[in-house]
Amino acid sequence: MNAEEIVKELKYCTGVFPRQALQEAVARKEEITPALLMIIEDAKLLPPVLHDENYMAHIYAMYLLAQFREKRAYPLIVEFFSLPGEIIMECTGDVVTEDLHRILASVSHGDTSLVKSLAQKDEVNGWVRSAALQALLTQLVCGEATREDVMAYYETLFRGGLTRKPSQVWDSLVSCSTDLYPDEVMGDINQAFEEGLVDETFIDLMFVRKTFGRGKARVLRDLIGDRKRQFIKDTIEDIGWWACFHDLEKVSSVTSSLAIKEERQKTGFRDRIKVPPAIVKTKVGRNDLCPCGSGKKFKKCCGK
Numbered sequence: 001m002n003a004e005e006i007v008k009e010l011k012y013c014t015g016v017f018p019r020q021a022l023q024e025a026v027a028r029k030e031e032i033t034p035a036l037l038m039i040i041e042d043a044k045l046l047p048p049v050l051h052d053e054n055y056m057a058h059i060y061a062m063y064l065l066a067q068f069r070e071k072r073a074y075p076l077i078v079e080f081f082s083l084p085g086e087i088i089m090e091c092t093g094d095v096v097t098e099d100l101h102r103i104l105a106s107v108s109h110g111d112t113s114l115v116k117s118l119a120q121k122d123e124v125n126g127w128v129r130s131a132a133l134q135a136l137l138t139q140l141v142c143g144e145a146t147r148e149d150v151m152a153y154y155e156t157l158f159r160g161g162l163t164r165k166p167s168q169v170w171d172s173l174v175s176c177s178t179d180l181y182p183d184e185v186m187g188d189i190n191q192a193f194e195e196g197l198v199d200e201t202f203i204d205l206m207f208v209r210k211t212f213g214r215g216k217a218r219v220l221r222d223l224i225g226d227r228k229r230q231f232i233k234d235t236i237e238d239i240g241w242w243a244c245f246h247d248l249e250k251v252s253s254v255t256s257s258l259a260i261k262e263e264r265q266k267t268g269f270r271d272r273i274k275v276p277p278a279i280v281k282t283k284v285g286r287n288d289l290c291p292c293g294s295g296k297k298f299k300k301c302c303g304k
Contacts, residue, residue, distance in 0.1 A: 026235070029068055044079050050091045084124065100128065115136060180219075
């Protein structure tokens with residue numbers, strides 16, 4: 001397969017995992033990279049194709065470029081996720097909340113400037129800003145940032161760097177600081193809770209204090225060992241398990257392509273891109289069941 005054929009195979013989600021096309025893309029890294037960069041460049045211009053529920057080229061491109069650790073993708077991906085409004089969440093499924101921090105860290109090569117800029121823009125989607133803060137922890141875990149530098153930056157956010165109104169970025173700032181052992185900012189965290197800046201269904205003060213009580217060495221050891229804070233190293237392994245590639249297994253191999261297309265159109269891949277993680281009682285994730293008892297995911301209920 002040449003680059004053009006690979007891109008064609010990766011353009012849409014068909015319900016079948018394009019393993020061969022991805023393998024070819026990895027094998028032809030130098031040849032395919034310009035095409036992948038162009039996909040991200042075009043995506044940030046919001047072409048009509050982004051509104052197609054099954055358009056997926058930009059998703060594959062991000063993961064592959066992250067796997068390649070392609071520096072040229074860094075500003076393009078940041079610009080794409082800087083787009084205001086809900087379009088970003090609509091056209092990337094749960095990539096933002098699950099892996100954007102890893103993608104950003106993979107292509108940044110330790111450069112924190114664009115990640116920090118993304119985190120501090122009020123007009124950017126709150127979940128994107130949260131991922132930017134988490135990207136700094138991923139850089140740290142992967143040896144491209146220090147705890148001192150990351151915590152010093154978090155301190156500036158607590159002390160004037162963020163608009164003081166409730167948002168996902170405040171939730172993430174407290175969460176990331178807690179994962180980093182928050183001795184320098186414990187007073188700032190208490191103040192944030194007092195001002196009602198933090199959603200306590202996402203993370204509560206009891207959880208922060210419990211983590212603090214475990215001691216610095218243990219908390220940092222857990223952070224360094226967190227497998228969710230690693231660079232993207234294998235696109236096939238990272239996305240091959242997504243629900244959107246397995247929900248058509250009930251369709252036999254002899255089913256017509258028209259029937260498969262009709263099945264796809266019932267629900268776009270963006271609504272079935274991930275398998276919901278297990279519920280965490282002390283820290284509610286975006287894809288967890290809402291603690292209010294509605295039976296809906298947190299992002300579709302109280303976290304909306």
